[in-house]
């Protein structure tokens with residue numbers, strides 16, 4: 001089967017299985033994105049998520065994830081359902097992604113069926129479906145496949161669905177049709193003077209002059225002849241690809257500072273997500289320090305929270321949506337047709353006193369198959385205690401303000 005027919009068949013099947021987005025890209029073997037990723041790790045920004053460092057070899061070499069891999073079909077599934085109900089006194093807030101069935105379970109089943117379908121079409125080929133389950137930069141590959149761009153909140157933003165999409169991937173040993181993807185033939189060479197040399201492989205095609213650095217250090221590149229007027233309009237810096245669908249990665253600016261493409265980056269000058277983050281976890285556009293992220297603290301982190309962050313968590317019991325709720329691209333997105341993501345009863349907001357009264361057995365019965373299962377009753381009780389402490393503190397503060405007024 002040729003690449004276009006195989007790709008078309010896989011995409012059709014993916015949509016039939018309930019995915020909302022499906023596009024192919026070549027699998028990346030190393031490059032600046034891995035460099036950024038390693039830098040992120042070296043800065044300690046992964047916190048206690050040791051699996052990154054433990055599996056660094058596989059991030060560098062996707063053959064360790066699937067021997068002989070060349071392509072990936074990147075998939076997206078819309079999970080937006082109803083609007084969130086704000087918690088009242090005695091309640092904790094749960095982020096949208098966790099209201100229904102655990103997405104890993106929902107998506108895993110579909111990936112298995114997609115992989116089986118692939119094997120019927122290409123019996124000699126190999127395919128592996130993944131959803132957070134393998135050392136693979138899903139957002140980066142999704143951007144390369146053309147599913148959207150990486151927003152300043154580090155999430156993949158799609159023009160239609162915003163950020164309310166789960167990502168998954170079908171890795172394959174077969175070549176696919178990458179026509180929707182952001183290709184990497186135009187790779188970059190770096191020049192310290194701010195001049196970007198655009199090249200194809202090792203063959204230089206021309207030069208672009210970095211003639212403006214915005215306050216956010218976003219670089220505007222003016223293409224010099226012979227490239228002026230060519231379809232190359234966007235600069236791919238640091239390997240990030242916040243590109244519109246018709247853009248091409250072009251160059252990079254040195255040294256390795258935050259330099260971002262602007263003209264076609266739909267985030268433009270917006271910084272709503274950075275401003276909305278309650279803990280300052282988005283330390284710069286496109287950069288997240290997980291150690292400060294409420295999502296990390298309430299879901300991944302074991303043990304006590306850093307004292308200085310406790311009060312900033314407010315009533316967030318599980319996960320955090322602040323950098324998504326603030327995003328203008330999330331304002332008018334459609335609801336999902338996927339029933340598995342419909343909110344289960346009592347999943348948001350959650351009654352703190354009821355949660356604190358649960359024993360292990362009841363917790364298991366109630367939350368089996370939901371994302372709460374992952375952190376067990378102990379983790380939920382730790383989070384509940386912080387939410388309660390924050391509520392008590394804010395009541396005390398309100399009372400002392402009233403006393404001062406009298």
Ligand code: B12
Nearest residue numbers: 033036040095132138155156166167238288295296319320
């Ligand atoms: C670990 C993890 C987390 C961690 C770390 C998050 C993070 N931003 O890395 C924590 C627990 C905090 C987390 C939180 C959330 N997560 Co999460 N998470 C993952 C997971 C499993 C791995 C992500 C990863 O590889 N991180 C490592 C970092 C380094 O990767 P990166 O950000 O892509 O790195 C690039 C940039 O940071 C940049 N960079 C790094 N350093 C530098 C330096 C400079 C100078 C520059 C310019 C760039 C730069 O380059 C890197 C390479 O491209 C993915 C699934 C997957 N396998 O991809 C889901 C995933 C990203 N999470 C997801 C979700 C839904 C969430 C939450 C919304 C859940 C919630 N509501 O609480 C929050 C959102 C927080 C946020 N703003 O990111 C979805 C996102 C879907 C989407 N639309 O993008 C994913 C894809 C899961 C899925 N299968 O759908 N998550």
Ligand code: SF4
Nearest residue numbers: 277293294320322323
């Ligand atoms: S703390 Fe909340 S707003 Fe900040 S990065 Fe994490 S998920 Fe986004």
Ligand code: SF4
Nearest residue numbers: 151152267270273327
């Ligand atoms: S809030 Fe603004 S800056 Fe952040 S991801 Fe959305 S559009 Fe981009």
